[in-house]
Amino acid sequence: MSEHSTRAKEKQTVEVPAAMRAEEKGNCSSLVFEMENMYVDTDLHSVEIAHWKKTSIYRVPEWVKRITNVEAYRPWAVSLGPFHHDDPDLLPMEEHKLRAVHHMVKRSGKQLREFVAAIEAVADELQEAYDNLDYQWRGLNKCRFVEMMVTDGCFLLELKRMAEIRSRGEIDEDYAVNDPVFSDRSLHYLRSMFQNDIIMMENQLPLLVLQTLLGVQDGASPSQSAEQVNNMVAFLLDCELEEGNDSLGLHPLHIFHRSFCGPSHLDYEGSGKCDSTMPSAVELSKAGIHFKKSSTESIRDVDFKDGILFTPLIEVHDYTEKIFLNLMAFERLHRDVGNDVTNFIYLMGDIINTGADVMILRSKGVMEQLLGSDEEVAKLFNSMSKGATMSPFSKLNDVQRKVNDHCRKPWNKWRASFVQTYLSNPWVFISLLAGVILLITTLLQTVYTVAPYYTKRWQTPN
Structure with a gap:
């Protein structure tokens, strides 16, 4: 071994223990430096407001789940979006979601790459809708995120299409009569379960996905107005929206919330x-x-x-x-x-x-x-x-x-006590009335009996 290599090795064996000793003594200057420079020249107030304004899909905090019911926040049949995508119990539905993609793309006469490209163009905006989105969907994995948005969006649009066909009493020839998901008979049993999975807080899909996919399908961008997309989702969920609902909803749960609470003009400022x-x-x-x-x-x-x-x-x-x-x-x-x-x-x-x-x-x-x-x-x-x-x-x-x-x-x-005691039952009321009449009669009889005595006494001279 050369003298230069030997000195380099000795230097390395000396420097590493020195750094370790600095950490053992609590020397956190590098950490402090890193934290101090994390938000240098940054308007934290503006940055945080902008970030939280874009977010609309959240994981329910664990403490909320514990005091209520953990299972109430978990989808039963289908995952939408990234939070429950890898749930083993929901993986069987992935095959049927892919079939929905192929059926929709084939009917549209477009190429799958056109749908993918359209979603990819708005992928950054879609990612910002999810709070604390895992790294497995970001950066180099962005394509996986786009694929999921296309797949889940097509699935919802196919559910909506089949619901419309069923409401008109028509027969669909695109899916087999024994299809385990999209046939009339299957949806008769599955639709209510799908509807409830679609309104789970952790199981949301931005409505921008549906609007973008419909734009590709119909050859326009966007082909459907915000109000049309909102009403489309409301129809899928069997709910109604007030007229003039012309701002695009955040996701299906947002549409359901709008319907559930009623018109916005009923806002009230309490005391x-x-x-x-x-x-x-x-x-x-x-x-x-x-x-x-x-x-x-x-x-x-x-x-x-x-x-x-x-x-x-x-x-x-x-x-x-x-x-x-x-x-x-x-x-x-x-x-x-x-x-x-x-x-x-x-x-x-x-x-x-x-x-x-x-x-x-x-x-x-x-x-x-x-x-x-x-x-x-x-x-x-x-x-x-x-x-x-x-x-x-x-x-x-x-x-x-x-x-x-x-x-x-x-x-x-x-x-209230009087009404409940004496007026709630007709027989009790009759008994009360009879008692009152008897009491009045007795009083009158006493008055007529005593009155002549005092009248005569008052008339007798002293």
Whole structure:
């Protein structure tokens, strides 16, 4: 070995332990330097606002899953987007998604490369929609991301197409009559499951994907307006949007949220005065408050007037928990959509404590439940309301305050108690009426008996 090599080796064996000793002594100057220069000459405020404004698809925080229901945020049949793409339980549907691509491309008369190129042109914008997108979909793996967007987008468009054909009562000749996914018989069983997977917070696809693919299919860019794409997704999800919905939705869950909450012109600025809770349905009933169904199905349409609490019809079924929890997760993670669903579930969590509360709501026609027992429904609402908070500036907070003010007045409780005790049963009322008549008769008889004595006494001179 040469003298130069020997000296280089000795230098190396000396320098490495010195660096290690510096780390052992807690010398973090290089780390400090790196952190200090990470945002040099950067307007953090502007950068963060711009970043969060582009993001609309999120992973639900683990703590939210733990206090509610982990399974409620996981798709059952099909993955859309990157977050659940490699889930082993969902991989069987990948074959059928690829078939959807081939059917759509073949019918369009275009080349697959045209669809891929169109999505690739907007890939950066699509990637920015996902919060903390894994590196496996970025950089050199961008092509894999584009492939996924094309595949999942074509799958949704084929589902929409088949739903339209079924609604018209027509027979489709593109797919075999025994197709395990796209045939009429298969969709009869699978459509509700697909619909619920499509509105999972972690299972979203930007609507820009659908608009771009339709542009290639129809030979125009874009071929469909934002309102047309929104209504197309609403049709797929069996929901309706108000007119004038001309801004492109972020993704299917956003469209469903728009439909669920009702027209945007119903926005309300509350008083800001908070009441932490309100009585249950049983207690409200004892305080003389009646329940009545609202004139619309919007969860914003909750009001309290003249002792009547108006609420929209609440349908409880197997998918209710998944629907509400994912809508609430979207509101929790995306500030621009408000808190309407969260406020509503918080309010219902107060009203519903036990099966007796559910029974009252059912008897008044404001709830239809297909889940099981009334106790199961009560447990469901108690679970969904965990971690929820009421916005102090919402209409529902003011409704809650008005209800509490009503319940605090003793006269309302006394009147309600009287009505429930004596006027709820006709025989009890008849007995009360007979007792009152008997009492009045007795008093009159006493007066007529005693009156002559005092009259005679007053007339006798002293």
